[in-house]
Each structure stands twice: as C-alpha cells, then as structure tokens.
Amino acid sequence: MVRRKSDAPGRLQEAAMALFVERGYDAVTVAEIAERAEMTKRSFFNHFADKREVMFASADALQARVLDVLAAAGDELGPLDAAVEAFATAAAAQVEGYPELARARRTIIDSSTDLQERDLLKMAAMTAAVADALTSRGTPRRDAAFAAQAATAVFTTAVEDWIRDPARGLADAIRDALGGLRGALAIGERDTGSPGARARHRPRG
C-alpha cells in the first residue's frame, strides 16, 4: 500500500477509495475515478481490467512478495511455518505502516458483494500459489494444499486483529494467530498424542 505521486496504479486506487467512501462503490464509474486521479479512462484500463480490480493492486503485490520470500526461505521450517513466516515478512514490508488504509479498504470491500467475491477469488488464487510454492520445496501436494489454506486463514484472521488493534504490529499478530490456529485444532485432536489435546478432549468411541 506504499505509493508515490508518480505511481499511476496507486493514484487510481487512492482516487477510487476516496470516491467509494464518499458515494458508495456501486454509484462510482471508472470515468469518475480516472477524472479524480487526473488521468484518462483509457489509462485506467491500462492498469486494471475492471472497476473491481482497482481495489486489488495491493493484494496482487502482496502475493508476489509472499512468493518471493517463500522461494528464498531455507528448509529448516515445516510448510505451515514457512508459509506463515512468508506472510509475516511480506506483510511487514508492505502494509505494516498503513493500518488506516487497510481498514478503509476492508470497509469498502465489505460494503459490496461484488468486491467480497473478488476478494475471495484473490485469496483463493493466493492459497493455490502458496500451495504450489510449498510443493516446489518438496512438500507432498495434499499437505501443501492444507498448509497453504491454514496459512491463509491465519493471515486473514491476523489482518482483522491488526486493523482493530494496530499497536501490536501485523507480523506479531500473524504469529499469534498461528498459535491460535494450532490451539483451536488441537482441541479436537484424537490421534497425534498431544497431551494438551488429551487433557481437554475425551476421545470418542
């Protein structure tokens, strides 16, 4: 979400968010977004396929960064930890300083079914890309798919926590959420012999 004045996609996103907040997502046209950014409608479509995509430039950038970090990661971490650390590193670099922007973006997305659907599609693409990256590191495909889904769940939960309480920091919120996921799933754990799980949960059968 870092942007410079010379950054056309960033200017378009800023103009779009301002207009969406003022008048609602559905009421705003691409021509109006371009005008507010002092650009042409043609320039808008040079950068974004449709009105929705202007809200997801940062999501695409985050995905690229997560994959870069994951490709450079050593093999000392298991797949879930490696994926979660990639989210923490990428998010810390890209969005850590901009909780107000993240909150405004979340409010706009939540206001429109079209945007919620596109957001879910972007997160599904992110999950699939992370699963592919984990598979390339040698994780079996099925394990990679589950680890990627768990990592995405950790990340989206942590972003919500951080938007509510930015003081704690996003990277820390991500690591806290991973602990929360492990705790939540261990509650129902029957067969891996975790002592905590045994104490909390009587096995069936």
Added chain:
Amino acid sequence: MVRRKSDAPGRLQEAAMALFVERGYDAVTVAEIAERAEMTKRSFFNHFADKREVMFASADALQARVLDVLAAAGDELGPLDAAVEAFATAAAAQVEGYPELARARRTIIDSSTDLQERDLLKMAAMTAAVADALTSRGTPRRDAAFAAQAATAVFTTAVEDWIRDPARGLADAIRDALGGLRGALAIGERDTGSPGARARHRPRG
C-alpha cells in the same frame, strides 16, 4: 441434489446445467433456462435471485443440513471433529448417490469466474455459519472460526477426491481428508509436543 419432477428449483437447476454444458454459462439466458424447464421467467425469479444462484440451491440446502446436524450433535466431540462429522452426515444424506451430478456441477462452476466467485462466497457463508454454530456449543469464538475454516477445507478437498474416485464414498473421503489435514499441519508443529512432528521436523531457533 435429489430432485422430484414436481420440484421447481430442481427442474430449473437441471435445465440450467444442461444448457450451460451445451452452450457455455455466459451464452445462456434466464429466459432460455425457464423455457427449457417449461416454466416462465417470472417463476425462475421466484426461486433464484439471479442466473448464478441456480447453481447454488444444493449448496444452500447442504448448509441448512450441516447446521441441523451440528445443532443436534452431542458434546463428546471437539469443535473440528463435530464440524467435520456434520459435513460427513449431511453430505452422505444429500449428495452421496450423485457423483456424476456433482462432477458436472463442478465443471460448470470452474468454467466461469462469476460462478467461481459466487461459489467462494457461498463457502465463506457456510464457514461463518458453522463457526457461529460451534460458538453456540461453547467453543471460544476464535477457536470456532479456525475449526470451521479447517472443516470447510477438509470438506472441499474431500469432494474433489470423491468426484475423481466415487467408489470410496464421500463420507469416508471426508474422514480421510481430516486425517490428511491433521498430518499436514503436524509436520510444522513446534510446540504441542507431538512425537511424529518432532521426528519429521527440526524446530527452528
């Protein structure tokens, strides 16, 4: 996916799927779906809000059934097991006998970004509803959210497995996938003391 001849939504879904397979999702109109089902366009809109929704009557029915099973479940299972068993029971009752229909439906959804987005929105609604149901059973909200996300991941993975290999049965595929999820996440486990995880993964630090 069970339907009788007198079942108007089922007739409309069947007509829609046949037309989507023949001519592609984008090329088919609501008027054509209604005509194929020997109904009026007005009747279509009595049952479905838009062209996309005709593909999700079975998803809405499945969600209602999962929530019914979960509401009636005893408290001997932890939240993840309870949610996964609810999916297994509901899916066994509703779709177990219809793998070809499920495969055709999946192929149509995969053919259209609009349908993929709506599918993801439906699964997100399902996940939120399951999380609410687990919270009502006394699971802390955060744990319930993670358990519901894990259960949905298990379910969607198992449906894919079952579509590829229907002989094994969907309920069994769901229980197998839960084992797969636990194994995949245990690979990266650092702090719950699972011996299997320790043997496979050297902790960082």
